[in-house]
Amino acid sequence: MKAxxxxxxxxxxxxxxxxxxxxxxxxxEAAGNLNKGHFEGILEFLSVFVDRCHHGKEExxxxxxxxxxxxxxxxxxxxxxxxxxxxxxxxxxxSQAHAAYLAEDGSSSEDIVQNARDYIALLKDHIEKENKVxxxxxxxxxxxxxxxxxxxxxxxxxxxRIGVGRHxxxxxxxxxxxGIYLNSKASGSGIxx
Numbered sequence: 801m802k803a804x805x806x807x808x809x810x811x812x813x814x815x816x817x818x819x820x821x822x823x824x825x826x827x828x829e830a831a832g833n834l835n836k837g838h839f840e841g842i843l844e845f846l847s848v849f850v851d852r853c854h855h856g857k858e859e860x861x862x863x864x865x866x867x868x869x870x871x872x873x874x875x876x877x878x879x880x881x882x883x884x885x886x887x888x889x890x891x892x893x894x895s896q897a898h899a900a901y902l903a904e905d906g907s908s909s910e911d912i913v914q915n916a917r918d919y920i921a922l923l924k925d926h927i928e929k930e931n932k933v934x935x936x937x938x939x940x941x942x943x944x945x946x947x948x949x950x951x952x953x954x955x956x957x958x959x960x961r962i963g964v965g966r967h968x969x970x971x972x973x974x975x976x977x978x979g980i981y982l983n984s985k986a987s988g989s990g991i992x993x
Contacts, residue, residue: 801951802939802947803950807935811931813970814850814927815927816974819981819982822920823981824839824842825912829909829913834909839912841977843891845970846891848961848962850923851887856957856961859884862938865938865942865946869941870941876937880930887919890915890916
C-alpha cells in the first residue's frame with residue numbers, strides 16, 4: 801500500500817467521525833443533552849487519532865518528503881500546517897466547553913456546537929485539499945522507495961503515538977457511534993492499517 805493511500809483511508813474514518821459530531825451537535829441543540837461518554841470518545845478520537853497520529857504522519861514524514869522533492873514549503877504545506885493548528889485550537893475549545901457543560905454552565909452548549917461546526921467545516925475542506933491536490937502531487941513526485949519508507953515510518957508513528965491495539969479501539973468506537981448517531985455501521989472506515 802502506498803503511504804498516501806493509508807492517509808486517504810484514514811480520511812474516510814475521519815469523515816465518518818465528522819458526520820457523527822454533526823449529529824451530536826444537532827441533538828445537543830434540539831434536546832439540550834450530550835452523552836458524556838460519547839463526546840469524550842469523540843474528543844479522544846480527534847486529539848489522539850486525528851491529530852497525534854494522522855497529522856503526525858503528515859507533519860513529521862510526508863511534508864518533509866514533499867519539501868525534499870521540491871514542493872515549496874511556503875505553499876500548500878504551510879497552508880495545511882496552519883489548518884492543523886486551527887484544528888487543534890477547535891478541539892481544545894470543544895474540550896474546554898465540554899468541561900464547562902459538565903459544570904452546568906448554560907452557555908457552554910453553544911460553544912460546543914460552534915467550535916464543533918467550525919472544526920467540521922475546516923476538516924472537510926482540509927481533507928479535500930489533501931486528497932485531490934497534495935496526495936496527487938505526492939504520488940507524482942515521490943518514488944516507490946520513498947513511499948515505502950514513508951509507510952514504514954507511518955507504522956512506527958502509529959505504534960508510538962497511539963499504541964498497540966488502539967487503532968482497533970478507535971475503529972470499534974466509530975462502529976458503535978455510527979450505529980447510534982448515523983444508524984449505520986462504519987464498515988470500511990479506513991482506520992485499519
